[in-house]
Amino acid sequence: MAALKYSRQRESIKEFLRSRTDHPTADTVYENLRQIYPSISLGTVYRNLSLLSDIGEIRKLTNFGSADRYDGRVAPHSHFMCTRCNRVIDMQSDRLNGILEQAAAEFIHGKVFDVDASFYGICKECLKKEEKQA
Amino acid sequence: MAALKYSRQRESIKEFLRSRTDHPTADTVYENLRQIYPSISLGTVYRNLSLLSDIGEIRKLTNFGSADRYDGRVAPHSHFMCTRCNRVIDMQSDRLNGILEQAAAEFIHGKVFDVDASFYGICKECLKKEEKQA
DNA sequence: ATATGTGCAAATAATTTGCACATTA
DNA sequence: TAATGTGCAAATTATTTGCACATAT
Secondary structure: OOOOOHHHHHHHHHHHHHHOOOOOHHHHHHHHHHHHHOOOOOHHHHHHHHHHHHHHOOOOOOOOOOOOEEEOOOOOEEEEOOOOOOOOOEEOHHHHHHHHHHHHHHHOEEEEEEEEEEEEEEEHHHHHHHHOOO | OOOOOOOOHHHHHHHHHHHOOOOOOOHHHHHHHHOOOOOOOOHHHHHHHHHHHHHHOOEEOOOOOOEEEOOOOOOEEEEEEOOOOEEEEEOOHHHHHHHHHHHHHHHOOEEEEEEEEEEEEEEEEHHHHHHHHO
16 A cells, blocks of 8 residues: 655665675664764664565564564575574575475465574584684 | 472473463463462563573474464474464474475584574465455 | 655563572472 | 572563654655
8 A cells, every 4th residue: 555655764774784794683774874864763764674574675584682683685595693693694505495485385274475494503603712712 | 500490380381381282472371370370470481481492391482473482392393374363383394304404414604503494374264264355 | 735754752562680588409 | 508499570672653844756
């Protein structure tokens, strides 16, 4: 219904997310956009993030800690979170994507529209740090 | 470190989750346990849910709406959430589990300890309701 | 002109925490 | 009796919302 009107705040938020690969939280988006639009409000950031993910321009990740994170990349891919340093990095596996799609198609108790796979562990860098300590 | 002591509240919470397949929220657990322990507090429920999931006796699902949900089943499996009625149902696929494990093993940027796959869509029952309206 | 978007501040929702008392080992 | 767990209430965190004004079509 609601006809979408242009807003530079929204465009900037989208652009900012496209420029990053670290899946920032709403608050990080806010702090960064403040450099460009000093009077932007956190409410506006939340409203636009939610709107953009509703229309599929960005992806909302609810899976990696208490604050939601946002991903500027919408092509199918998975994520790995390091539970030491809280980094979230992209995982690309066509095979995994294929199997997830297939599992979705074969599911008999409903119609699947969306799929998400998340992995948790310790990243290389944090593993190295632990070795040094031991 | 912290040596674990018995508590009937904790045992009841675990037992309650084992008896359900609908992945209740902390609040639902609280409301139900109140029938048995009228003076139990929400804080105690939260503390025990978090403790139980830390020691792997239950699983915490952060993926299905604003409130976390809890799963008494810890064997590897996936979930489907109906975005109409908010039900979360179990999905069992050995093949999917296998591929997820394999993707975890092949991941080169870190060591994976945990995997989660979630599916979103509309369940059979809600699909039927929509048909009737059209 | 009218719908849509924004900033600000207050409200809400979910979860966590401090503290005095209770229970377990 | 020492460590762990509980209930209660207050605090914290993330997110949402109402409202008056601003901007886009």
